[in-house]
Amino acid sequence: MSDVVDHASVVIEAAREDAVARVQAALAQAGEADCLGCGEAIEPERRAVLPSAVRCHHCQGEVEKRNRRPPATTLAGVIELMARR
Incomplete structure (x- = not known):
């Protein structure tokens, strides 16, 4: 055993x-020089920390916000989850 x-x-x-x-x-x-979301240059500070970045800070935040799942343990979370279906 x-x-x-x-x-x-x-x-x-x-x-x-x-x-x-x-x-x-x-x-x-290497990531992208320009953001795949808005086409603007990715911030140099973001590039220094995350060389593989393909989106600027703002656009990446929007992507993450869209992909975030609400907690289904609250009434608001259940309502938001149902609205996405």
């Missing part, structure tokens, strides 16, 4: 390391 657990731990750790390496490679890739 111990061998199975040890092997599973090795497999899980290898998968985790692979996932981290893929994310790091994606973040290292």
Whole structure:
């Protein structure tokens, strides 16, 4: 039984390391000079922090706001969730 657990731990750790390496490679890739949303230049400060950025701060915030799911535990959250359907 111990061998199975040890092997599973090795497999899980290898998968985790692979996932981290893929994310790091994606973040290292060059993004866009101009925002895909508005066409304006992406802020130099944003580029310094996130070289893989494809949207300016404002447009990325709008994308994240649209994709955010309201908490369905409140009445307002349930109403908003139902309105999206």
